Amino acid sequence: xxxSHILTNAxxxxxxxxxxxxxxxxxRFLRLAARVQPWLNALALILTATGLIWGLFFAPADWQQxxxxxxxxxxxxAAWLASAGYAGLAACALVSLIWRxxxxxxxxxxxxxxxxxxxxxxxxxxxxxxxxxWGAWWVWDARLTSVLVLFFxxxxxxxxxxxxxxxxxxxxxxxxxxxxxxIDLPIIKFSVVWWNTLHQPDTITLLGAPSLYITMLWPxxxxxxxxxxxxxxxxxxxxxxxxxxxxxxxxxAARAEALS
Amino acid sequence: MTRKRRRLWIVVACALGLxxxxxxxxxxxxxxxxxxxxPGDLAAKAPPPGRDxxxxxxxxxxxxxQSTQDGRPLSLFTVTDGRASVVVRYRGILPDLFREGQSIxxxxxxxxxxxxxxxxxxxxxxATYMPKDVEQALRKSGxxxxxxxxxxxxxxxxxxxxSKAGG
Numbered sequence: 006x007x008x009s010h011i012l013t014n015a016x017x018x019x020x021x022x023x024x025x026x027x028x029x030x031x032x033r034f035l036r037l038a039a040r041v042q043p044w045l046n047a048l049a050l051i052l053t054a055t056g057l058i059w060g061l062f063f064a065p066a067d068w069q070q071x072x073x074x075x076x077x078x079x080x081x082x083a084a085w086l087a088s089a090g091y092a093g094l095a096a097c098a099l100v101s102l103i104w105r106x107x108x109x110x111x112x113x114x115x116x117x118x119x120x121x122x123x124x125x126x127x128x129x130x131x132x133x134x135x136x137x138x139w140g141a142w143w144v145w146d147a148r149l150t151s152v153l154v155l156f157f158x159x160x161x162x163x164x165x166x167x168x169x170x171x172x173x174x175x176x177x178x179x180x181x182x183x184x185x186x187x188i189d190l191p192i193i194k195f196s197v198v199w200w201n202t203l204h205q206p207d208t209i210t211l212l213g214a215p216s217l218y219i220t221m222l223w224p225x226x227x228x229x230x231x232x233x234x235x236x237x238x239x240x241x242x243x244x245x246x247x248x249x250x251x252x253x254x255x256x257x258a259a260r261a262e263a264l265s
Numbered sequence: 266m267t268r269k270r271r272r273l274w275i276v277v278a279c280a281l282g283l284x285x286x287x288x289x290x291x292x293x294x295x296x297x298x299x300x301x302x303x304p305g306d307l308a309a310k311a312p313p314p315g316r317d318x319x320x321x322x323x324x325x326x327x328x329x330x331q332s333t334q335d336g337r338p339l340s341l342f343t344v345t346d347g348r349a350s351v352v353v354r355y356r357g358i359l360p361d362l363f364r365e366g367q368s369i370x371x372x373x374x375x376x377x378x379x380x381x382x383x384x385x386x387x388x389x390x391x392a393t394y395m396p397k398d399v400e401q402a403l404r405k406s407g408x409x410x411x412x413x414x415x416x417x418x419x420x421x422x423x424x425x426x427x428s429k430a431g432g
Contacts, residue, residue: 065396065397065398066396066397067394067395067396068395068396068397068399068400068401069362069364069390069400069411070362070390070394074394077394099276102272102276103269103272103273103276104269137361138360138361138362138388138390139360139362139387139388139389139390140360140361140385140386140387140388141387144300144387145300146300147298147300184276184279184280185283188283188284188287192291199291199295199298200295200298200299200300201299201300201301201302201303201321202300203300203301203370203387203389205389205390205391205392206391206392207392208392208393208394213419213420214418214419214420214423215419215423216391216392216393216394216416216419216423217393217394217395217419217423218394218395218396218399218422218423218424218425219423219424220396221394221395221396222423
């Protein structure tokens with residue numbers, strides 16, 4: 006039994022002659038991922054720990070916010086990854102809808118719970134930061150509301166892809182939801198520019214000097230890299246498990262068929 | 266191949282349609298998406314007296330007067346956006362970040378006399394973060410008075426050496 010058709014067989018057992026992209030071959034993916042995983046895990050641990058310990062214990066306090074500014078090192082990378090994760094989810098949805106890569110379907114299914122987790126972290130820490138600084142746990146301004154919508158999009162995708170008896174139909178519906186929801190990403194990004202919000206505009210921009218002191222910038226950037234590696238490591242581990250689960254199911258189904 | 270190409274074009278067409286529809290819808294309701302109204306916009310879109318709305322702007326330098334009335338703090342200050350200013354009256358505890366030169370958002374109503382009676386005041390800090398010694402150095406060198414407004418351009422201080430100036 007070679008693995009290339011087993012992955013796709015859940016609904017329609019192996020379609021011969023199907024041309025898969027080189028890295029979408031599940032056997033090759035599993036071999037490559039197994040080699041990448043330990044490095045990614047180590048990178049995630051080291052960078053996240055360095056960034057957070059530096060930010061939480063050694064970086065200077067803000068002149069007006071005091072130690073409360075340290076929530077930034079947890080909150081801001083979570084917010085970045087919430088959006089970046091959704092961009093990755095949208096890319097998977099695109100590949101799944103147009104090129105029908107089974108691996109993209111699996112990856113999408115595994116990204117959304119992780120993305121929802123990062124978004125929840127962003128919302129929770131933002132709320133904890135907002136109360137002492139702004140004076141409110143929550144306000145319905147454009148930035149906060151659009152991130153809440155992102156959280157609901159993640160939740161909707163988690164539920165939708167699992168709501169059909171035929172997994173392919175669920176993944177297709179989920180992919181359409183994700184692509185429609187992608188309109189939320191520019192709204193999140195530019196909400197603080199287009200409209201008056203309570204949330205402050207971006208500190209770090211593509212052009213222009215970052216408006217935070219250098220000893221606060223470094224831990225923030227390292228934490229952001231660490232969060233990215235963490236996100237990737239969790240998604241990779243989950244996707245590997247999903248591919249292997251599919252293979253085992255297919256093997257068991259094939260054996261049951263042979264016995265009957 | 267052709268089916269993939271067709272699916273690609275369908276997705277592109279849907280994205281274009283959806284994108285422009287959302288852009289039009291957002292620009293149509295843009296006025297309602299603002300969290301607050303600046304003093305300079307009050308003349309154009311002031312709600313009728315007695316109706317709650319949010320006023321946002323900077324607390325003008327030297328405008329804050331605090332007293333106590335019936336055991337509760339009473340604050341009077343001017344909120345400005347550089348074009349116009351409104352006097353705000355608030356009874357209650359101000360947030361920690363409240364100070365002159367800070368941006369704030371106040372919920373309340375405009376009285377007939379043109380004064381804004383706030384029931385809630387939120388501090389809106391800007392996007393700058395710096396250690397205390399950097400702020401002190403900027404203040405000592407006369408390049409920034411926090412009570413007068415936002416910090417100077419970030420490039421002038423975000424890598425500034427304060428080991429000597431900080432003291």
